[in-house]
Amino acid sequence: MNRMKIALIGAGPRGLLVLERLSAWQQGSQGPLNVTLYDPFPIGGRVWRRDQDPHLIMNTAAQHITLFYDRTVEDPGPVNSGPDLAQWAKREAEAYIARTGGPNAPAFAQAAKGLGPNDYPPRGLYGYYLAWFYDQLKQHLPATMTLTFRQESVAQVAPGAPYTVTAATSTEKYDGVVMALGTLENSLTREQAKLQQFAQAHHRFYLPPGFPAEGELSSINHQDVVILRGLGLSFFDFVSRLTEGRGGFFTKTASSELVYHASGREPHLLAGSRRGLPYHAKARNEKAPGELWPARFLTTPQLAAWQQSGGVTGRQFWQALQREVGFVYYSLLLAERHPGIDLTGFQSDYLQQPEKAVAALQLPASERLNWDALTAVPEGDLQTVIQDYLAADAKAAERGSKTGPLTAALEVLRDLRDPIRQVVSRGLLTDDEYLDFFLRWFNGTNDFLSIGPPALRIKQLLALSRAGIISFLPRQMTIRTQGAYFIVGSKADTDFQAAGTALIEARVPAANAKAAKDPLLTQLLHDDVATLMDLELAGDRRFQSGAVLVDRDTAQLLNSQHRPQGKLFFWGVPTEGVNWLTTASPRPYVNDINLRLANRIARQLLK
Ligand SMILES: Cc1cc2nc3c(=O)[nH]c(=O)nc-3n(C[C@H](O)[C@H](O)[C@H](O)COP(=O)(O)OP(=O)(O)OC[C@H]3O[C@@H](n4cnc5c(N)ncnc54)[C@H](O)[C@@H]3O)c2cc1C
Known part of the structure; x- marks a missing residue:
């Protein structure tokens, strides 16, 4: 019997979900199946690396994160149930973390011990949950299936089955390939490149948009004035790294407010964005895993x-x-x-x-x-009104x-x-409305109102502002350079001006395949294995988005003729724009879109 070979590129949550489905569907099958998983980062992927600062937390309640299927998922196929992140932290985490270790293992084990279902877990703890999930899969593989993990980056996927996958140290042919590349770094924009050159010339610190756990901040000292551009989720990560991460700590008053105790190693922080307000806090969770407000108008x-x-x-x-x-x-x-x-x-x-x-x-x-x-x-007075x-x-x-x-x-x-x-997905908006209203206005407003941090982060920010560690900037902040300083101003308050010695772009790279630095994505676009979504605007104008074009139902990659190319699948963050809100991890008992799609991809692969 012919052996089927499948490559999964990206070992983040999406890659692992497809792996689980392949294993689930393979139970009872006679035909041999070989799966190879690729990622330059360890299992769990880059966002959830287990060596990151344990202060960096998720913005999702622990019981709302799962990697397992449940009966609410449409046409789920074989359901192998398992713990959500909160249950796993209670039952399995301590022993697993002790067994597998890691530079911050004691802190993660401690965090798991005290984690309630509605708490917001450290990101690295989710990394352990993902690694545990993978180990479980590996231990219980069907007899007809083999699994290999290659910790390397894929540089090329040649079209035409069998597909040739070229990685840093290997080249193999596969019958099907699934790419779930996640958030990718982008090339610098002209403005960012200029700011970086300025920083190099004047021995200043500049950090372009990136993964907030990774930027090296050790050269920033307590005499620096750090401008943070962006008040979303990455902003809270950088604030944490430059305060708690520097030895400061919070205590609670009798009225449950937080007070910050500085270590003396914190720089002064100047924080702003176009809107000028930090993202709204998430509500303390009172909902059971499958519980949602029902639709009454968007039915x-x-x-x-x-x-x-x-x-x-x-x-x-x-x-x-x-x-x-x-x-x-x-x-x-x-x-x-x-x-x-x-x-x-x-x-x-x-x-x-x-x-x-x-x-x-x-x-x-x-x-x-x-x-x-x-x-x-x-x-009113800016610091007071924001406090x-x-x-x-x-x-x-x-x-x-x-x-x-x-x-x-x-x-x-x-x-x-x-x-x-x-x-x-039903294409209900015209392309003009989709661009001007949905992508350019609604997405930002929706993020600001509904994907914010837990209330704890907002309380910490208030305490840091009261302690004089952080000052807020007027809305519509601008950046220029003068002499050896970054100068922050505001289009809304033209009299405002402040100087900084460091500038951090406090946001993750936007999903924009045109600018992505990933070699694989560059090759796919270059060889017309992949193409970008075009919008047809009024007056015969076209707008090329940064979204990788896929068939929304099958997740097949489309070329510039909008044709699928057999078993080449592509899903997740780089398709943002074709799909919506691709950054959410799977949630239990809500017929989760990621669980649905992973299942659909696995079934098509095995056909
Ligand atoms: C800083 C940050 C914080 C986040 N916090 C939350 C949160 O709290 N809650 C939540 O629900 N979501 C959060 N997200 C969203 C997150 O993107 C998703 O939850 C989830 O990780 C997406 O899964 P994925 O598998 O599609 O992508 P990822 O988890 O990004 O994994 C993709 C993997 O593909 C690998 N890869 C890329 N290119 C190649 C290549 N050429 N060859 C081989 N491998 C490659 C990458 O190294 C990476 O490990 C966060 C995202 C970021 C960036």
Whole structure:
């Protein structure tokens, strides 16, 4: 019987999910199967490396992370159930970490011991969970399957089955190849290259966008003034590395506020972004793994109706989403503060005519959901208003994802990711709207409101601001250089100016295949094995995005003729734009998109 050979490129969560599916489907099969997994980083991949600083935490609650299938997954095939990250930390982590070791093993073992289901685990701990998962797979492989891990980067995949995979030290032929390359570094933009040259010429520190666990920060000392550009998740990582990572620590007051105790080795931090506000905190989780706010406006029939009538405008889509958020917000607000109002009556009015139902409540302005206030810096002395904003944000988040009206309502944006995804996958927006509204406006707003850090990070930031370690910059920050300094200014406050000795681009590289430094992706595009998604705009204009074009249903890689090339599959972060929100790890009991797709890929491979 012919031996089937499959290459999986990328040993992050997605690569391992396909591996698990191959193993699951292979049980009971007679035909021999050889699988080779490639990654220059150890099993688990680059984001989740086990040698990283244990202070760097995930922005996902431990019980919402899994690598195992469950019965909610559409057409799952063989289900081999197993622990989510929280359960694994309780049952398996200590022994596994002790057995496998690592430079920060004691800290990760300690973190696992105290990890509750709703806590936010260190990223390295997820790395151990991934490595454990791989070891389990390896130990229980079907008799007809072999598995090899090559810790090396793949430079080339030649089209035409059998596909030739060329890595740093090997060349092999395969019947099928799956690429899940994840977040990739990009070449520097012109501005970044200039800033890097400036830093080199003046012995200053400049760090372009990258993996926040990796940038070498040891040359920054306590006399430096470090400008951080970006207030999203990477920002919190850099803040942690330059404070807790330098020996400072937090203590809790009687009222549960945090106080920062400096080590004296921290530089001063100047933090800003275009919006000027740190991402909103995630609500303290109160939901069980499969629990989600249901759709009431972005329902399947509504999506189908839009599809039938030729699509939806960005405005209509956003209004439907705002109404979803409003439903949860006002329902919780009324239950909490206005028990005299008939909640069921309000809800049924709201479902008919949302704006009218809200107006009829005659709530004071302070109780109404104010979208502008949610996304803009308040007026007043900047440090004070941001400190007040952080305090209010942390307090709202701690009230919980089913209790606090505001943060519970913002979780609708997470819980309705599947219907939002369908707006993209069904092509309901015109290409103009998709570019101008969805990619350029909605994505940033959605990230700001719904993918933020745990409340702990916001409380820490407040404590650091009160301790004078960090100062916030006015919105629309700008950077230029003068003499031997980085000069930060603001388009919104033209009188503002401050000098820095170091500049960190506090954000991960954007998914942009055109600029990616990955040799494999460069080769695939060069040889027309892969191509980029084009948008056709009004007036015969075209816009070439940075997204790798794939068939959304099958995950097959498409060439410039939009043709699949057999068993060449490509999925995950570099397809962002064709697919939506490709950076989320699999979640249990929600018919998770990653679990669905891994299964579909494995079945096609084995056909
Ligand atoms: C800093 C950071 C923090 C994050 N935090 C969270 C979080 O808290 N929660 C969450 O849900 N998601 C988080 N994410 C999103 C993360 O991308 C996904 O959770 C998940 O890791 C994606 O899995 P993946 O397998 O597609 O890609 P990755 O995990 O990125 O793995 C891809 C692997 O492919 C390898 N690779 C790339 N090119 C080649 C090549 N040519 N040859 C061989 N191997 C190659 C890389 O080395 C890498 O190890 C975070 C991402 C980053 C960058």
